[in-house]
Amino acid sequence: xxxxxxxxxxxxxxxxxxxxxxxxxxxxxxxxxxxxxxxxxxxxxxxxxxxxxxxxxxxxxxxxxxxxxxxxxxxxxxxxxxxxxxxxxxxxxxxxxxxxxxxxxxxxxxxxxxxxxxxxxxxxxxxxxxxxxxxxxxxxxxxxxxxxxxxxxxxxxxxxxxxxxxxxxxxxxxxxxxxxxxxxxxxxxxxxxxxxxxxxxxxxxxxxxxxxxxxxxxxxxxxxxxxxxxxxxxxxxxxxxxxxxxxxxxxxxxxxxxxxxxxxxxxxxxxxxxxxxxxxxxxxxxxxxxxxxxxxxxxxxxxxxxxxxxxxxxxxxxxxxxxxxxxxxxxxxxxxxxxxxxxxxxxxxxxxxxxxxxxxxxxxxxxxxxxxxxxxxxxxxxxxxxxxxxxxxxxxxxxxxxxxxxxxxxxxxxxxxxxxxxxxxxxxxxxxxxxxxxxxxxxxxxxxxxxxxxxxxxxxxxxxxxxxxxxxxxxxxxxxxxxxxxxxxxxxxxxxxxxxxxxxxxxxxxxxxxxxxxxxxxxxxxxxxxxxxxxxxxxxx
Amino acid sequence: xxxxxxxxxxxxxxxxxxxxxxxxxxxxxxxxxxxxxxxxxxxxxxxxxxxxxxxxxxxxxxxxxxxxxxxxxxxxxxxxxxxxxxxxxxxxxxxxxxxxxxxxxxxxxxxxxxxxxxxxxxxxxxxxxxxxxxxxxxxxxxxxxxxxxxxxxxxxxxxxxxxxxxxxxxxxxxxxxxxxxxxxxxxxxxxxxxxxxxxxxxxxxxxxxxxxxxxxxxxxxxxxxxxxxxxxxxxxxxxxxxxxxxxxxxxxxxx
Ligand code: HEM
Ligand code: SF4
Ligand code: SF4
Ligand code: SF4
Numbered sequence: 001x002x003x004x005x006x007x008x009x010x011x012x013x014x015x016x017x018x019x020x021x022x023x024x025x026x027x028x029x030x031x032x033x034x035x036x037x038x039x040x041x042x043x044x045x046x047x048x049x050x051x052x053x054x055x056x057x058x059x060x061x062x063x064x065x066x067x068x069x070x071x072x073x074x075x076x077x078x079x080x081x082x083x084x085x086x087x088x089x090x091x092x093x094x095x096x097x098x099x100x101x102x103x104x105x106x107x108x109x110x111x112x113x114x115x116x117x118x119x120x121x122x123x124x125x126x127x128x129x130x131x132x133x134x135x136x137x138x139x140x141x142x143x144x145x146x147x148x149x150x151x152x153x154x155x156x157x158x159x160x161x162x163x164x165x166x167x168x169x170x171x172x173x174x175x176x177x178x179x180x181x182x183x184x185x186x187x188x189x190x191x192x193x194x195x196x197x198x199x200x201x202x203x204x205x206x207x208x209x210x211x212x213x214x215x216x217x218x219x220x221x222x223x224x225x226x227x228x229x230x231x232x233x234x235x236x237x238x239x240x241x242x243x244x245x246x247x248x249x250x251x252x253x254x255x256x257x258x259x260x261x262x263x264x265x266x267x268x269x270x271x272x273x274x275x276x277x278x279x280x281x282x283x284x285x286x287x288x289x290x291x292x293x294x295x296x297x298x299x300x301x302x303x304x305x306x307x308x309x310x311x312x313x314x315x316x317x318x319x320x321x322x323x324x325x326x327x328x329x330x331x332x333x334x335x336x337x338x339x340x341x342x343x344x345x346x347x348x349x350x351x352x353x354x355x356x357x358x359x360x361x362x363x364x365x366x367x368x369x370x371x372x373x374x375x376x377x378x379x380x381x382x383x384x385x386x387x388x389x390x391x392x393x394x395x396x397x398x399x400x401x402x403x404x405x406x407x408x409x410x411x412x413x414x415x416x417x418x419x420x421x422x423x424x425x426x427x428x429x430x431x432x433x434x435x436x437x438x439x440x441x442x443x444x445x446x447x448x449x450x451x452x453x454x455x456x457x458x459x460x461x462x463x464x465x466x467x468x469x470x471x472x473x474x475x476x477x478x479x480x481x482x483x484x485x486x487x488x489x490x491x492x493x494x495x496x497x498x499x500x501x502x503x504x505x506x507x508x509x510x511x512x513x514x515x516x517x518x519x520x521x522x523x524x525x526x527x528x529x530x531x532x533x534x535x536x537x538x539x540x541x
Numbered sequence: 542x543x544x545x546x547x548x549x550x551x552x553x554x555x556x557x558x559x560x561x562x563x564x565x566x567x568x569x570x571x572x573x574x575x576x577x578x579x580x581x582x583x584x585x586x587x588x589x590x591x592x593x594x595x596x597x598x599x600x601x602x603x604x605x606x607x608x609x610x611x612x613x614x615x616x617x618x619x620x621x622x623x624x625x626x627x628x629x630x631x632x633x634x635x636x637x638x639x640x641x642x643x644x645x646x647x648x649x650x651x652x653x654x655x656x657x658x659x660x661x662x663x664x665x666x667x668x669x670x671x672x673x674x675x676x677x678x679x680x681x682x683x684x685x686x687x688x689x690x691x692x693x694x695x696x697x698x699x700x701x702x703x704x705x706x707x708x709x710x711x712x713x714x715x716x717x718x719x720x721x722x723x724x725x726x727x728x729x730x731x732x733x734x735x736x737x738x739x740x741x742x743x744x745x746x747x748x749x750x751x752x753x754x755x756x757x758x759x760x761x762x763x764x765x766x767x768x769x770x771x772x773x774x775x776x777x778x779x780x781x782x783x784x785x786x787x788x789x790x791x792x793x794x795x796x
Contacts, residue, residue, distance in 0.1 A: 090597055094586070216579065
């Protein structure tokens, strides 16, 4: 047993209101530079819908993730080492910008500089790639709130196979929001696909990062990631991805997307897992068993044997305590209500989701019945096949009973807690019906409904025994551009500086990085890095 | 050697060694200080239909051309003579293979150049450095083809002139007269290539030295410890005097 710690997230989809605050704050913090316009480390997609980039889940087309070969061995779906090297010159599996969208801005100058005229001046859109006017046809979130989704429903890879039913029972329209970030997978294909070895999993907390010095722009990681969460910076020619806001994690702060989430639906915490069994779990023959296999990898942090192995593996004691208090462990292992997104990609993703009960609740309420009655809800789960099958396609590789089991629990909680709220005697039978006790049900309710900041985010601070500092060096953070968030020296309040950040810096007596040497991380790919040359030279590409 | 003019010595002895020095030192400097800009700087995101033909054609072509040059320049004529290959057999064999490789290369680079000049998206991300590099590279290839075509009959046997100059250059025993007596287009081809090599380390062409052979035998999943690797100051990065952020004193180093 080789115990490793993994920072992970769970999102409770019932609470997501689709406000996109998370996407915007992440963008402002990390991807507001040239070359990153189209990158959404966090995006929120309406499901059913095509997602971002369009139809990314169609792995027959994009060939992301892993598959099993005839002998049951794990291999990259997009081809092995030799194939990758042979196709370096033009990657046949790379989405192009139109699969995302052509980023644009507006001619704001028009508004300010227009001469006096009869009509109000406008600010027409112009492409951020070419600077020319464009006719905006698509964007990262064009099918928000089902806009055009049913016209395009054949394009949602997850609807394939159940499309007739969706058409037949059009009145049963359902939708929900799916916020997505990088999964910081235990078995990441982006890492496996990188010919330069520039992407790695941090052994301390499992965060997957791109080393900006080592990346050579072969863009194989973009194809390798089945979630399409590695993006190619077209100005610097290097790959960038969600960093799990590691500079914040190291200070014990939640990620920006979680911190700013309006629905307060995100949970962050550690899990301990057995790294020796990762490949074995990812090679589980039946796709539908992958969820269980991955759940089994996650170790019980109270088990003395696990604790001892963790200690001897170099995991500090306060991290083990954090793993014990982890909301993630509770949601995945104790209450068993969180599910991984697309376990069938075999990357063992570590951002999990509590599937939404709202399609069933809405349906019961719409038909005039009591939507907080357990029996009504159970019946709705049993009869509303389409949403349930759809959810199963997302979260359990199509295994309907597992999704049903989770939904039953959520329905039972709803019903049980109503009695508590109304001051009635809660019905233990409801909890027992979903194999829980009234007590655990109440605990689960606490965590899901009213947990405070420090219960939702249990993040032990980073240990920097040999580290120079936790964010100033920036290490391989691609984001330390001029005016970017990594440049804490420029403005204290910006970017990753969360609440209490200034105080923490003060407390740890962290001086600002000095000037004087060339810092290529400050460089945005335009012109020549400051201080590198006495004078710019023409030959430098 | 005594008959060489100053110009000959400058062009065929001083310049080549000078370029060699720039090439080596330039690359050492670039890789030591500036890893961040070493990339193929792919433009595939903008346009892939043309690139999908142009780039592999060009690259596979240029790799063939490279090995062709190695053969022509490094294998002495007496070796091929010794195994019974006559000069004319050699000439026509080399010509046939060379013309295929250079046609592929030239076709590829033409597609790439067409793409760079006609596609708005690609055009806007082509810095001056790229344009200069493209020009020099295109000219070198063009002059190489022209030199070969002007020498269709094989009246100039480069293996008795240019190739020997090349080998002598590496054995530090340079002989300018061997180049000075070569036909004009051969001279121009070599000069253009020398200029290209001089800008090489400062252009995107550095990506040719980053072929990731290591990928063939490494584990798929890589782990790095924050402690061991990332925080080491690296050349080209801003130096930081920020002390460690205090944390509980537990050792968490992994093997
Ligand atoms: C054998 C190792 C090499 C590899 C793996 C390699 C790979 C690449 C890649 C991935 C690109 C970017 C294509 C894109 O836009 O997506 C590229 C572009 C380019 N390479 Fe190479 N290359 C190699 C050697 C060379 C050599 C030896 C030369 C020239 C002498 C060269 C000249 C170029 C040029 C001119 C471009 C720009 C093409 C364009 O975008 O218009 N490469 N290379
Ligand atoms: S989700 Fe993240 S860690 Fe997983 S393969 Fe994609 S980029 Fe890599
Ligand atoms: S963890 Fe940070 S970088 Fe990743 S999506 Fe959230 S805010 Fe963006
Ligand atoms: S901020 Fe929270 S509620 Fe709003 S879209 Fe993002 S995840 Fe959903």
